[in-house]
Amino acid sequence: MTYDEDMATRTRGTLTRDRIIEVAIAFADEHGVEALSMRKLGAELGVEAMSLYNHVDNKDDIYDGMIDFVVGAIPLPDEDTVWQNAIRALGTDAMEQFSAHPWVAPLMMTRGMFGPAALRFMDRVLAVLSNAGFTDEDTHHAWQMLASHTMGYTFQQATNPGAIDDKFDGLDVLVAQLAEEFPHVARLAPLLAQCEFRHEFEFGLDIIIDGLEARLN
Amino acid sequence: MTYDEDMATRTRGTLTRDRIIEVAIAFADEHGVEALSMRKLGAELGVEAMSLYNHVDNKDDIYDGMIDFVVGAIPLPDEDTVWQNAIRALGTDAMEQFSAHPWVAPLMMTRGMFGPAALRFMDRVLAVLSNAGFTDEDTHHAWQMLASHTMGYTFQQATNPGAIDDKFDGLDVLVAQLAEEFPHVARLAPLLAQCEFRHEFEFGLDIIIDGLEARLN
DNA sequence: ACCTGAACACCGTTCAAGT
DNA sequence: ACCTGAACACCGTTCAAGT
Numbered sequence: 001m002t003y004d005e006d007m008a009t010r011t012r013g014t015l016t017r018d019r020i021i022e023v024a025i026a027f028a029d030e031h032g033v034e035a036l037s038m039r040k041l042g043a044e045l046g047v048e049a050m051s052l053y054n055h056v057d058n059k060d061d062i063y064d065g066m067i068d069f070v071v072g073a074i075p076l077p078d079e080d081t082v083w084q085n086a087i088r089a090l091g092t093d094a095m096e097q098f099s100a101h102p103w104v105a106p107l108m109m110t111r112g113m114f115g116p117a118a119l120r121f122m123d124r125v126l127a128v129l130s131n132a133g134f135t136d137e138d139t140h141h142a143w144q145m146l147a148s149h150t151m152g153y154t155f156q157q158a159t160n161p162g163a164i165d166d167k168f169d170g171l172d173v174l175v176a177q178l179a180e181e182f183p184h185v186a187r188l189a190p191l192l193a194q195c196e197f198r199h200e201f202e203f204g205l206d207i208i209i210d211g212l213e214a215r216l217n
Numbered sequence: 218m219t220y221d222e223d224m225a226t227r228t229r230g231t232l233t234r235d236r237i238i239e240v241a242i243a244f245a246d247e248h249g250v251e252a253l254s255m256r257k258l259g260a261e262l263g264v265e266a267m268s269l270y271n272h273v274d275n276k277d278d279i280y281d282g283m284i285d286f287v288v289g290a291i292p293l294p295d296e297d298t299v300w301q302n303a304i305r306a307l308g309t310d311a312m313e314q315f316s317a318h319p320w321v322a323p324l325m326m327t328r329g330m331f332g333p334a335a336l337r338f339m340d341r342v343l344a345v346l347s348n349a350g351f352t353d354e355d356t357h358h359a360w361q362m363l364a365s366h367t368m369g370y371t372f373q374q375a376t377n378p379g380a381i382d383d384k385f386d387g388l389d390v391l392v393a394q395l396a397e398e399f400p401h402v403a404r405l406a407p408l409l410a411q412c413e414f415r416h417e418f419e420f421g422l423d424i425i426i427d428g429l430e431a432r433l434n
Numbered sequence: 435a436c437c438t439g440a441a442c443a444c445c446g447t448t449c450a451a452g453t
Numbered sequence: 454a455c456c457t458g459a460a461c462a463c464c465g466t467t468c469a470a471g472t
Binding site: 105106108109110111112113119120122123126127130136137139140141143144145147148149150151152153155156158159178181182183184185187188191192195200203204207208210211212 | 322323325326327328329330336337339340343344347353354356357358360361362364365366367368369370372373375376395398399400401402404405408409412417420421424425427428429
């Protein structure tokens with residue numbers, strides 16, 4: 001292998017499953033998942049679309065890889081953190097990742113999360129709850145609640161009229177017109193449009209943690 | 218108009234926006250949203266795909282109509298129901314609709330819910346909370362929590378390994394193999410795979426309602 | 435072992451042409 | 454006013470052919 005070949009390999013990068021997924025994530029972050037196609041992804045990697053199939057089963061395989069990469073980026077708390085703080089950190093850190101990659105939640109909703117990083121993440125959350133003294137049944141309940149809360153808030157954030165007001169620039173006008181038909185929506189619309197999601201999320205998370213804690217004693 | 222023409226019109230049905238959305242929902246229920254295309258939907262209605270554009274803006278417009286139809290099918294509680302029961306009923310009834318049409322939650326996640334039926338539904342939930350004595354801020358908090366919980370549990374149900382074990386028929390085997398790497402997942406997998414979602418959902422809903430109630434006094 | 439061109443069976447959407 | 458055929462610019466995926 002000559003020096004030039006070596007340079008080309010290094011700058012263009014060798015085509016691997018990981019590199020494909022990496023570039024797919026960057027592309028989805030910039031242009032949205034719906035714009036992601038095998039042909040465009042190939043072009044981004046300096047290769048024809050068909051070459052991707054040498055490293056990846058199909059497009060769904062890429063989706064699964066993207067999901068697992070994002071879940072894998074959620075930091076895990078130290079083993080000795082008290083469970084309430086560990087859960088709070090896991091929740092807020094998960095939210096942060098999901099917010100940074102808004103396409104991941106809808107994708108998880110249809111594809112699930114069963115990759116190695118997702119299993120590792122899940123195992124850690126279950127460990128925190130079990131070690132805190134919850135029964136297996138309550139650990140299960142708690143996982144479902146916490147996962148639902150995190151996924152649900154991601155949904156709220158994704159479909160927040162404030163966040164997507166490019167599409168709904170006439171929303172406040174519309175709401176004002178419908179004020180007598182939907183008075184409560186009209187009154188609370190400003191709160192919904194410009195709320196701090198981090199604060200909102202933690203408000204609910206604390207209620208859940210308190211509710212779970214009451215079942216421990 | 219002759220008798221025969223009248224019959225044909227009645228049996229084939231007149232093409233309208235509502236009828237298109239109705240048939241689209243039935244199609245998505247049977248074959249999944251990802252299989253829904255303008256061409257197939259046209260065929261289902263005995264018409265070419267291009268004709269649909271006379272009654273509908275585009276495919277997204279159909280999606281929005283499908284979402285609003287499903288939300289509109291959630292029954293609203295009587296005005297004088299005590300708020301805890303009203304909220305519980307709204308939550309479980311919403312869950313029931315979302316479960317009956319598994320494609321609706323991922324769709325809402327990307328499209329939001331801003332149709333007339335959705336606004337009506339939202340206004341009613343906000344009214345229940347306001348009338349219960351919550352401040353506007355807490356009403357807002359409560360809406361976000363309840364909506365998140367409902368959406369989140371729909372997600373859990375949709376991606377439940379038990380529900381999709383046609384795709385993951387080897388999941389229990391896989392989990393067993395990884396038992397030493399993910400011990401808690403392995404131990405709780407049966408609970409997750411075969412849990413009663415209705416019961417799970419209400420467990421969490423009660424914790425949320427209790428937590429909100431504590432802010433009322 | 436990896437990449438490619440051509441092909442297949444699809445998409446959503448537009449638009450001029452029909453009635 | 455509503456429906457259609459043909460067309461445009463895309464899709465994911467397969468497969469024989471190249472190196």
